[in-house]
Amino acid sequence: MTAQAQAVDKRRVILDAAMRVFARQGFHHCRVSDIADEAGVAYGLVYHYFKSKDEVLNELFTERWSLLLAAIDEVDAQDVPARDKLRAVANFIVESYRHEPELMKVIIVEVTRAANSFGRTHLPEIRRAYEKIAKIVADGQERGEFRHDVDPLFASMWFYGAIEQLLSGWVFELIPTGDTDFERAKDMVTETICGGLEPRAAGDGAGSSADGA
Amino acid sequence: MTAQAQAVDKRRVILDAAMRVFARQGFHHCRVSDIADEAGVAYGLVYHYFKSKDEVLNELFTERWSLLLAAIDEVDAQDVPARDKLRAVANFIVESYRHEPELMKVIIVEVTRAANSFGRTHLPEIRRAYEKIAKIVADGQERGEFRHDVDPLFASMWFYGAIEQLLSGWVFELIPTGDTDFERAKDMVTETICGGLEPRAAGDGAGSSADGA
DNA sequence: ACTTGGATTGACTGGTCAGTCAACCAGCGA
DNA sequence: TCGCTGGTTGACTGACCAGTCAATCCAAGT
Numbered sequence: 001m002t003a004q005a006q007a008v009d010k011r012r013v014i015l016d017a018a019m020r021v022f023a024r025q026g027f028h029h030c031r032v033s034d035i036a037d038e039a040g041v042a043y044g045l046v047y048h049y050f051k052s053k054d055e056v057l058n059e060l061f062t063e064r065w066s067l068l069l070a071a072i073d074e075v076d077a078q079d080v081p082a083r084d085k086l087r088a089v090a091n092f093i094v095e096s097y098r099h100e101p102e103l104m105k106v107i108i109v110e111v112t113r114a115a116n117s118f119g120r121t122h123l124p125e126i127r128r129a130y131e132k133i134a135k136i137v138a139d140g141q142e143r144g145e146f147r148h149d150v151d152p153l154f155a156s157m158w159f160y161g162a163i164e165q166l167l168s169g170w171v172f173e174l175i176p177t178g179d180t181d182f183e184r185a186k187d188m189v190t191e192t193i194c195g196g197l198e199p200r201a202a203g204d205g206a207g208s209s210a211d212g213a
Numbered sequence: 214m215t216a217q218a219q220a221v222d223k224r225r226v227i228l229d230a231a232m233r234v235f236a237r238q239g240f241h242h243c244r245v246s247d248i249a250d251e252a253g254v255a256y257g258l259v260y261h262y263f264k265s266k267d268e269v270l271n272e273l274f275t276e277r278w279s280l281l282l283a284a285i286d287e288v289d290a291q292d293v294p295a296r297d298k299l300r301a302v303a304n305f306i307v308e309s310y311r312h313e314p315e316l317m318k319v320i321i322v323e324v325t326r327a328a329n330s331f332g333r334t335h336l337p338e339i340r341r342a343y344e345k346i347a348k349i350v351a352d353g354q355e356r357g358e359f360r361h362d363v364d365p366l367f368a369s370m371w372f373y374g375a376i377e378q379l380l381s382g383w384v385f386e387l388i389p390t391g392d393t394d395f396e397r398a399k400d401m402v403t404e405t406i407c408g409g410l411e412p413r414a415a416g417d418g419a420g421s422s423a424d425g426a
Numbered sequence: 427a428c429t430t431g432g433a434t435t436g437a438c439t440g441g442t443c444a445g446t447c448a449a450c451c452a453g454c455g456a
Numbered sequence: 457t458c459g460c461t462g463g464t465t466g467a468c469t470g471a472c473c474a475g476t477c478a479a480t481c482c483a484a485g486t
Contacts, residue, residue, distance in 0.1 A: 043465080115326075116238075157388075158375030158376075165377070171328055196408035244473060257434070257436065257475090258435075439476080440473105441473095442471105445468105447466105
């Protein structure tokens with residue numbers, strides 16, 4: 001293994017360790033030495049690869065958030081009803097959590113919901129996600145799939161807000177985290193929000209839930 | 214003015230100052246001396262009235278959150294449809310923000326959304342609010358006003374989550390904050406979430422446009 | 427006037443940590 | 457074999473700040 005390749009690996013090792021430590025103790029309640037210990041490297045090496053403690057978190061966030069933005073773009077590019085697009089977005093986020101709960105916990109707790117620290121720093125990127133979702137909603141409105149009297153950005157924010165609240169529920173352990181729970185959650189949030197966005201007068205013939213109440 | 218009355222006042226003065234400082238700089242990014250300066254009192258006096266910096270924030274949160282819990286109880290005691298109850302809850306929260314944006318900002322940013330610090334401490338109280346809202350939803354289901362295939366606690370979480378996301382949008386300045394915006398927001402969130410929770414049974418037709426917007 | 431006790435003051439202490447830096451080591455080319 | 461380069465080490469420093477405490481002030485009672 002070349003020195004170059006090793007270097008890349010150590011950087012990754014440190015990032016992964018930081019993710020676990022941030023998830024366990026929180027960004028403000030951990031020391032840089034905790035990260036180094038978890039990674040099994042010397043204290044100083046963290047500063048060889050990163051300018052500061054902040055930069056480690058920034059890197060974790062940016063890496064992941066860009067994936068989300070790309071995923072939304074990809075979803076939006078498909079020619080399917082807005083409801084399906086939203087469901088795909090919900091699916092992506094929930095699957096992200098299912099697959100890497102620690103990383104998502106860090107992103108949500110330390111960045112997305114941290115208005116006074118990193119949330120403010122990354123506001124533009126966070127906002128971009130809202131706007132992309134808003135575009136899906138707006139398109140849905142144009143095609144007559146959604147009612148017109150709801151501001152797309154508002155709808156976007158509480159669609160995302162509802163999902164984030166679910167993840168928070170899992171993070172906080174307020175909600176059970178079995179496989180079926182994840183599936184049900186995805187269904188319910190999409191059904192409910194879309195249900196609320198769809199015109200009241202028109203039933204959707206293809207509605208998959210359609211319980212009789 | 215008696216010494217007793219003065220004492221009470223100073224405590225209040227410190228709490229109000231802390232609220233402003235926390236809102237402006239964030240709990241972690243301000244010093245106790247900032248609070249004392251803002252209040253116009255000596256550093257040590259903060260510790261005369263409060264055991265620690267944490268306790269100041271705890272007091273601000275508890276004071277306000279108990280009002281919310283009481284408000285939900287009061288709403289729930291009325292004999293009106295679940296939809297109206299939820300609208301009243303949304304109304305209370307939004308009005309709280311409109312009337313005291315700094316306090317609500319602190320509560321949301323530093324407690325409600327701070328999973329690693331005060332959010333964890335106050336989890337039981339926060340949870341109680343979700344449960345109270347869940348009860349409203351469950352009652353609505355029993356009376357046939359809401360569909361049965363959505364878990365009340367889930368619905369509660371994203372109802373609250375959606376509202377909190379709105380407040381966050383105002384805090385982050387992602388959303389305009391005019392009087393009409395507040396009113397529209399209240400309407401939209403209630404309409405949409407309730408719309409999604411209500412049975413789909415109503416009039417069917419393949420049509421898609423429908424609403425006047 | 428004098429005492430008493432709570433309110434008020436702000437200098438000081440102790441501990442914590444992010445970030446620095448000089449030394450160390452391992453591979454590689456000359 | 458001998459530098460040279462760049463990854464690697466961890467003790468150390470400088471800054472910051474929550475919380476303490478002894479001193480002072482003031483109002484009410486005697």
